[in-house]
Amino acid sequence: MEEQVIKVEKLTKRFGDFTAVDEISFEVTKGEIFGFLGANGAGKTTAMRMLCGLSIPTSGAASVVGFDVYKQTEDIKKNIGYMSQRFSLYEDLSVIENIKFYAGIYGLTNKQIKEKSEELIERLGLHSEIKKLVGALPLGWKQKLAFSVALIHSPQIIFLDEPTGGVDPVTRRQFWEMIYEASAKGVTVFVTTHYMDEAEYCNRVSIMVDGRIEALDAPRKLKEKFNVSSMDEVFYMLARGAKKAVI
Amino acid sequence: MRTIRFLLQKEFRQIFRNKSILAVVLMVPIVQLLILPLAADYEVKNVSLCIVDHDHSTYSQKLISKITASGYFKLVDFPDSYQKGLSYIEKDKADVILEIPANFERNLIRDDSQKLFISVNAINGVKANLGGAYVLGIIREFNSVIRTQWLQPPKFSNFPVIDIAITNWYNPYMNYKIFMVPGILAVLVTMMGGYVSALNIVKEKELGTIEQMNVSPIRKHHFILGKLIPFWVLGMVVLSIGLTVGFVVYGIVPEGELGLIYLFAAVYLVSVLGLGFLVSTYSETQQQAMFLSFFFIMIFIMLSGLFTSIDSMPQWTKVITWFNPVTYFIQVMRMIVLKGSGFTDILPHLLKVAAIGLVLNIWAIRNYKKTS
Secondary structure, X not given: OOOEEEEEEEEEEEEOOEEEEEEEEXXXXXXXXXXXXXXXXXXXXXXXXXXXXXXXXXXXXXXXXXXXXXXXXXXXXXXXXXXOOOOOOOOOOEHHHHHHHHHHHOOOOHHHHHHHHHHHHHHHOOHHHOOOEHHHOOHHHHHHXXXXXXXXOOOOEEEEEOOOOOOOHHHHHHHHHHHHHHHHOOOEEEEEEOOHHHHHHOOEEEEEXXXXXXXXXXXXXXXXXXXXXXXXXXXXXXHOOOOOOOO | OHHHHHHHHHHHHHHHHOHHHHHHHHHHHHHHHHHHHHHOXXXXXXXEEEXXXXXXXXXXXXXXXXXXXXXXXXXXXXXXXXXXXXXXXXXXXXXXXXXXXXXXXXXXXXXXXXXXXXXXOOOOHHHHHHHHHHHHHHHHHHHHHHHHHHOOOHHHOOOOOOOOOOOOXXXXXXXXXXXXXXXXXXXXXHHXXXXXXXXXXXXXXXXXXXXXXXXXXXXXXXXXXXXXXXXXXXXXXXXXXXXXXXXXXXXXXOOOOHHHHHHHHHXXXXXHHHHHHHXXXXXOXXXXXXXXXXXXXXXXXXXXXOOOOHHHOOXXXXXXXXXXXXXXXXXXXXXXXXXXXXXXXXXXXXXXXXXXXXXXXXXXXXHOOOOO
């Protein structure tokens, strides 16, 4: 039996009268690349924030790497990496300073920090840029760096919230190669995106509409089920029924 | 502890790369201490005065020369009627009119009494009040001088002359610079603690980097200490620069222990940093934080006794000043610098500021949530 690293059952989040996430249930297997799709305002980010321990659910149950999202948020945080759609490194610190800072606050030893940062710089080919301020790097590089930094403490799951927004196709491609690499090492990847070609790269995708999960399966099976040729069309067919979202 | 070290390292790196914070830390205390004590001066000089002299006698001449020799007044004109004098006030060219009636000298000698008329332009209240008071003081002195001349020898006099000698303790020459510098210094330290720190934390909210902190296993109190310690240090630096400027430029050497000033400032900074931190937990943008901080610090400074005496405030504002840490800091600064007060003298103030700091910080820590 495969290990389930994320288990979600009837998870709900309300803000006053507004139900942002409405009784969603799913499970994510270890090492899987799980695509979390939905139009703007469909509730993706809210759901993801609950799983990261940033937001307490209104009702329902969920566990992430075996820890409860109500009571053990700090334990969850030790075991996950997170990269948000808003850029999350410090622009006024240099590449190497950012790497060392994040490694430091996740409690890595000095030796580990040294090894990890050298390995990371090697992999990204950033040797000549390590003393540059992050603010001076092109966006694509920043995102790749942010992704690598989010993995520096070897988390079991990495949450990516629209990681490739505004990035050129070549860099996006490279970014997805990095995601595959991480997945091959056993890291579970939980990713939200608006790009349907990226959805095709995922092992399984869920599509959220109005706070509910309307479809959840491998991209190939979803296309068969809806009898269309691309994920784009699957998404369009589902999201068109939405009340709140505007496409 | 190790986490705090990483946080502090990061914070100081960012501060030293941020030119505007450095400017605030280094330049603002120097510039403010050079300019403000010279400008923020209660002493009123150059009161524009018109004298309408209907008498033109020896005594009126004596009085006039006594007034003009005092150094507080700038004689505008000697108009020949009160109406003309009033037109100077209307044009805002004169602050005070002194009218000396005809037969001033004669009535003074014959009836032993005489009335003078002073008219004051009260648009600038402070200037008017003090200008009027100066004129009164000079006339009173003039009065007692001529009286003693007439009534000699005084032992036969039925009217004892009471002479008042005033000694100004702690600031013998009533030098306002000595009075203002410690106060301004207190305000500068307050700005550092309550304003710059709030902006810094909210900036991380705006950039989204605070979310990255919240999703890390970093302990809440580590994050807070990592934010507050750098600004505590900066506050102390501002204080040191300020004391140095006070010594070099104004020759102010604290009468009391320098260590006591630092001890009080150390506790005080924790208190205002708590305010800055609290403001940051309620603000989403730097603009909001700026207005909120500005609102509180403005009121605190206005009610701190820096510019106006707390004793002359109405009861309800006095109550507010009990909860105003700035009041205590300014008082303590003046006590130590001017009066040389010791530890037991400032202890009540120290405890009150510590209590305010405790409340503000606990409130802020409770309101700061890693998980909402």
